[in-house]
Amino acid sequence: MDAMKSYDVLIVGGGMVGASLVQALAGQGLRIAVIESVPVETRTEPGYDDRALALAHGTRKIFHALGLWEELSAAATPIHRIHISDRGHCGFTRMERTEEGLEALGYVVPARAITRVLGGVLRQPGAVDLYCPAVLSELEIDESGAMARLSTDATEQEITARLVVAADGAGSSIRDRLGIPVQVHDYGQVAIVTNITPQLPHHNIAYERFTETGPLALLPMSEQRCAVVWTVDEKDSDTVTALSDAEFLDRLQDRFGYRLGRLERVGRRQAWPLRLVRAQESVRQRLALVGNAAHTLHPIAGQGFNLGVRDVAVLAEVIVDAVRADRDPGDLAVLSRYGSWRQGDHRRVTAFTDGMARMFTLPLPAFGVVRSAGMVALDLLPPAKRLLTRLTMGRGGRVPRLARGLPL
Numbered sequence: 001m002d003a004m005k006s007y008d009v010l011i012v013g014g015g016m017v018g019a020s021l022v023q024a025l026a027g028q029g030l031r032i033a034v035i036e037s038v039p040v041e042t043r044t045e046p047g048y049d050d051r052a053l054a055l056a057h058g059t060r061k062i063f064h065a066l067g068l069w070e071e072l073s074a075a076a077t078p079i080h081r082i083h084i085s086d087r088g089h090c091g092f093t094r095m096e097r098t099e100e101g102l103e104a105l106g107y108v109v110p111a112r113a114i115t116r117v118l119g120g121v122l123r124q125p126g127a128v129d130l131y132c133p134a135v136l137s138e139l140e141i142d143e144s145g146a147m148a149r150l151s152t153d154a155t156e157q158e159i160t161a162r163l164v165v166a167a168d169g170a171g172s173s174i175r176d177r178l179g180i181p182v183q184v185h186d187y188g189q190v191a192i193v194t195n196i197t198p199q200l201p202h203h204n205i206a207y208e209r210f211t212e213t214g215p216l217a218l219l220p221m222s223e224q225r226c227a228v229v230w231t232v233d234e235k236d237s238d239t240v241t242a243l244s245d246a247e248f249l250d251r252l253q254d255r256f257g258y259r260l261g262r263l264e265r266v267g268r269r270q271a272w273p274l275r276l277v278r279a280q281e282s283v284r285q286r287l288a289l290v291g292n293a294a295h296t297l298h299p300i301a302g303q304g305f306n307l308g309v310r311d312v313a314v315l316a317e318v319i320v321d322a323v324r325a326d327r328d329p330g331d332l333a334v335l336s337r338y339g340s341w342r343q344g345d346h347r348r349v350t351a352f353t354d355g356m357a358r359m360f361t362l363p364l365p366a367f368g369v370v371r372s373a374g375m376v377a378l379d380l381l382p383p384a385k386r387l388l389t390r391l392t393m394g395r396g397g398r399v400p401r402l403a404r405g406l407p408l
């Protein structure tokens with residue numbers, strides 16, 4: 001067994017959110033460790049099948065302040081307009097970048113590009129001790145500190161930290177281990193994720209279309225591809241993923257219509273089960289939850305990672321302020337500032353996403369009318385639309401320094 005090492009911050013989970021936090025805290029004089037179970041360098045899959053994420057304008061600002069946007073922007077496709085419609089009903093609404101005075105409402109970035117840039121962050125020499133591949137196998141927390149045991153293929157090691165950050169994703173073992181209660185709703189749906197190439201150029205428009213079999217998003221990507229996120233009933237998942245390319249394109253065309261002409265090429269299909277998981281506590285003495293470990297959302301509005309990046313901006317600010325004031329960053333009084341600051345944003349975005357997911361997947365004809373009315377009202381009522389725009393662009397609530405483009 002190696003000698004015990006001590007850290008200020010131990011981040012469990014070096015996924016997109018955990019790695020973003022490393023970047024935010026690097027250079028602040030903190031001793032940081034990350035435990036990640038999946039080898040960092042194996043998580044890159046180039047090619048037509050890139051999974052993509054829609055990043056909000058606010059996320060771009062935070063990545064810019066973190067010095068990562070320049071590299072990411074090379075792979076980013078800006079969204080100029082969002083078009084929301086309901087199959088078989090007349091109502092639709094539009095959001096325009098010009099209404100917001102922005103160059104883009106958001107950006108579609110391949111997950112591979114984000115992972116590559118953040119993988120580089122985890123491997124920065126001197127900035128962080130990366131334990132990878134390694135799994136957190138035990139965690140004990142008391143007033144004075146946290147002790148974590150981690151296992152690699154061949155060894156077991158113990159480390160201590162003043163603060164543990166759970167960035168270990170939707171199935172967070174830290175949450176389970178510490179008995180943190182969760183609100184769970186199984187949508188009984190899966191997201192079928194793939195890429196397509198339509199006959200006509202996408203002109204940087206993101207489409208969100210509600211169909212009787214679930215919401216369907218087409219996001220503009222590079223090389224005139226569109227990233228497809230199509231929600232279907234769990235029971236139809238195997239059938240849809242097993243369709244031949246031609247059958248899949250036919251079915252998608254039927255749901256989406258001909259706004260982009262014929263849908264001509266499709267990549268590999270992947271199915272993601274959909275659940276809402278929300279931790280009922282986001283802080284405890286020496287513990288903070290971020291990203292999917294705190295909130296796993298339906299992907300209907302592309303909010304999950306964006307919300308996680310805002311967790312990072314706030315938590316980093318709270319930690320750095322505490323250290324500068326000579327306070328213990330793991331103290332509950334310090335972490336409560338993070339917990340209460342994030343509460344409103346978590347509540348608003350979860351309620352918005354969950355409400356949309358439930359309303360737009362109910363098959364009852366009456367709901368079609370409500371939905372159409374909702375969309376027409378949204379188009380006619382600037383305040384309602386502005387609220388939607390603010391939420392989807394990540395602009396709700398009190399804004400941390402990084403999101404204002406300021407250094408920590």
Ligand SMILES: Cc1cc2nc3c(=O)[nH]c(=O)nc-3n(C[C@H](O)[C@H](O)[C@H](O)COP(=O)(O)OP(=O)(O)OC[C@H]3O[C@@H](n4cnc5c(N)ncnc54)[C@H](O)[C@@H]3O)c2cc1C
Binds near residue numbers: 012036293
């Ligand atoms: C179909 C779909 C589409 C989406 N589209 C969007 C979008 O357009 N925009 C958006 O903002 N969000 C989107 N999301 C959500 C987004 O993907 C997630 O919010 C984001 O990936 C969460 O990142 P995370 O780092 O919190 O969790 P994860 O990515 O799950 O990372 C957790 C990490 O912790 C590691 N880990 C777990 N347990 C341990 C352990 N015990 N020891 C060591 N390591 C451990 C894992 O290996 C992993 O690397 C989408 C989600 C889905 C399913």
